[in-house]
Amino acid sequence: MPVTLNTTDPEFERRFAELLSAKREDSVDVNDAVAAIIADLRARGDAVLCELTSKFDRLDLTPDRLRFTADEIAEETAKVSPEDRSALALAAERIRAYHARQMPENVSWTDPEGATLGWRWSPVSAAGLYVPGGQAAYPSSVLMNAIPARVAGVERLMICVPTPDGVINPLVLLAAQISGVDEIYRIGGAQAVAAMAYGTETVRPVDKITGPGNAFVAAAKRQVFGHVGIDMIAGPSEVLVIAEGAQNPDWLAMDLLAQAEHDADAQSILITTDTALGHAVAGAVDRILPTLPRAEIAGASWRDYGTIIFVRNLDEAAALSNRIAPEHLELCVDDPEALAGKCIHAGAIFLGAHTPEAVGDYVSGPNHVLPTARSARFSSGLSVLDFLKRTTLARLTPGALAAIGPTAIRLANAEGLQAHGASVDLRLAELNERTGE
Ligand SMILES: NC(=O)c1ccc[n+]([C@@H]2O[C@H](COP(=O)([O-])OP(=O)(O)OC[C@H]3O[C@@H](n4cnc5c(N)ncnc54)[C@H](O)[C@@H]3O)[C@@H](O)[C@H]2O)c1
Numbered sequence: 001m002p003v004t005l006n007t008t009d010p011e012f013e014r015r016f017a018e019l020l021s022a023k024r025e026d027s028v029d030v031n032d033a034v035a036a037i038i039a040d041l042r043a044r045g046d047a048v049l050c051e052l053t054s055k056f057d058r059l060d061l062t063p064d065r066l067r068f069t070a071d072e073i074a075e076e077t078a079k080v081s082p083e084d085r086s087a088l089a090l091a092a093e094r095i096r097a098y099h100a101r102q103m104p105e106n107v108s109w110t111d112p113e114g115a116t117l118g119w120r121w122s123p124v125s126a127a128g129l130y131v132p133g134g135q136a137a138y139p140s141s142v143l144m145n146a147i148p149a150r151v152a153g154v155e156r157l158m159i160c161v162p163t164p165d166g167v168i169n170p171l172v173l174l175a176a177q178i179s180g181v182d183e184i185y186r187i188g189g190a191q192a193v194a195a196m197a198y199g200t201e202t203v204r205p206v207d208k209i210t211g212p213g214n215a216f217v218a219a220a221k222r223q224v225f226g227h228v229g230i231d232m233i234a235g236p237s238e239v240l241v242i243a244e245g246a247q248n249p250d251w252l253a254m255d256l257l258a259q260a261e262h263d264a265d266a267q268s269i270l271i272t273t274d275t276a277l278g279h280a281v282a283g284a285v286d287r288i289l290p291t292l293p294r295a296e297i298a299g300a301s302w303r304d305y306g307t308i309i310f311v312r313n314l315d316e317a318a319a320l321s322n323r324i325a326p327e328h329l330e331l332c333v334d335d336p337e338a339l340a341g342k343c344i345h346a347g348a349i350f351l352g353a354h355t356p357e358a359v360g361d362y363v364s365g366p367n368h369v370l371p372t373a374r375s376a377r378f379s380s381g382l383s384v385l386d387f388l389k390r391t392t393l394a395r396l397t398p399g400a401l402a403a404i405g406p407t408a409i410r411l412a413n414a415e416g417l418q419a420h421g422a423s424v425d426l427r428l429a430e431l432n433e434r435t436g437e
């Protein structure tokens with residue numbers, strides 16, 4: 001049974017606060033375990049990758065087998081059916097078209113004083129893409145990471161993907177090939193993130209790590225941030241469905257279960273103005289759940305984190321949604337555009353009953369690597385911008401230096417930074433000498 005809340009309940013605020021503070025991916029246990037893995041990896045490199053791959057993925061490796069060879073990739077990708085190939089190709093094309101539009105322009109202008117100013121975008125040199133693989137395989141996540149990186153112009157792209165029991169989904173390798181990935185390693189979890197950040201004897205480190213993963217992966221990305229860049233915290237999946245009126249309860253139940261089946265730590269929430277609809281959806285989840293192959297995972301997620309919230313109106317729903325800041329927000333209401341305007345904190349919004357979240361996981365075009373655990377309050381889904389840096393540019397003419405230099409000298413002196421002021425003053429003195437002033 002999911003938790004049921006009602007905004008008319010005097011206890012609502014306390015219970016909603018409990019929901020917001022539920023620690024699905026940020027527990028002390030996970031953080032401590034991850035810190036120990038990172039420290040060990042930094043001390044012992046490849047040996048740790050091999051030991052932990054054996055422990056967590058039940059795969060015995062030697063350092064020379066950490067990376068997929070070209071022959072292994074060719075052998076696996078040859079197994080993909082023509083139908084799956086075309087599905088992957090269509091998804092890749094739509095994701096590329098969407099992300100190409102995100103490429104920003106360099107900007108430059110000359111101001112009235114004669115200073116030419118601007119900024120220039122350039123890609124990171126090397127990016128490491130984490131592709132989850134513990135409980136499911138994610139070829140779609142390969143496309144969602146690698147295509148924006150390629151659009152941005154990243155030179156070197158590597159992937160880490162765990163292969164439990166040594167099994168790789170061939171579509172993962174094909175997706176990597178389609179999107180131009182250079183290196184693929186069969187490692188996962190915090191140790192893979194640490195290897196991409198710090199390097200080992202076999203794994204060359206990167207400058208930026210992106211991609212989703214479970215609680216261990218999310219914690220590892222948090223901990224290596226600063227040594228390398230990261231995109232965001234993209235942990236266990238979440239969906240918030242806001243529904244009113246005559247919606248099909250089975251459709252909504254399936255949307256909730258679609259995210260629940262990712263991970264026992266995933267979270268699915270329904271907010272509704274309609275009591276009968278809320279109960280019908282709960283009943284539909286109970287009926288459908290046992291029929292799913294991943295019933296155990298989805299059932300644990302729904303039992304531990306599933307929630308139904310009854311509200312008085314859609315304004316209340318929008319306000320609660322903004323406090324939850326969900327990864328995915330589905331608006332199954334009569335006027336989804338109007339409601340979307342009020343929902344400002346969400347990773348991705350799906351408008352209307354015919355836009356199931358799952359279409360965004362694969363093929364609509366926008367990225368499916370999205371901020372979780374309320375981080376959509378301050379971060380966004382993966383984009384081309386995550387693989388770019390902005391460098392500012394300035395060039396002053398002698399006239400421009402004469403115009404604004406004295407202000408720099410004044411402020412430098414006010415800060416007590418003599419050399420700063422003098423570096424301007426020396427040039428101005430020479431200019432004054434030349435012009436005889
Ligand atoms: N937010 C997003 O954009 C997004 C997108 C896709 C998937 N996801 C999420 O990615 C996650 C995928 O999780 P997964 O488990 O299938 O694959 P995963 O690759 O993220 O994690 C598997 C790895 O976790 C490590 N691990 C497992 N148990 C451990 C333990 N007890 N101690 C230390 N390390 C341990 C192992 O190294 C293992 O290889 C799901 O939570 C899913 O919801 C999120």
Ligand SMILES: N[C@H](CO)Cc1c[nH]c[nH+]1
Nearest residue numbers: 138140141237238361368
């Ligand atoms: N729903 C996930 C993001 O949380 C992405 C995904 C990949 N495959 C299926 N779904």
